[in-house]
Amino acid sequence: MEALAGAYARADAAVKPAVFAGLKATLGLDLAGPGGLSPITAGLPGLESPTPLLCWMATYLVVISLGLAFRTPKRKGAEDPAWVRGVTLVHNVLLIALSS
Numbered sequence: 001m002e003a004l005a006g007a008y009a010r011a012d013a014a015v016k017p018a019v020f021a022g023l024k025a026t027l028g029l030d031l032a033g034p035g036g037l038s039p040i041t042a043g044l045p046g047l048e049s050p051t052p053l054l055c056w057m058a059t060y061l062v063v064i065s066l067g068l069a070f071r072t073p074k075r076k077g078a079e080d081p082a083w084v085r086g087v088t089l090v091h092n093v094l095l096i097a098l099s100s
Helices: 002-027 051-070 082-099
Strands: none
Touching: 002 051
């Protein structure tokens, strides 16, 4: 576990300054300087560094790419399997509950 934490710390040490420098150069946002990050959100997970967001985005893109690469196309007019319809129904109900 310490090896994983060390690898994350090294990645964060490289990613965070690069992203903050890019934001400062392109948009003029100095998030690394004084007054850059809000004291209200200081210490909240995922807000002090862009590394967790970038890791999750990379993971998402890899999973989607693998899904697209290994999927088998459905025959035209064929019905979805029952488990797919069930998962879709549960997903849609959860999204409706979240938005109400």
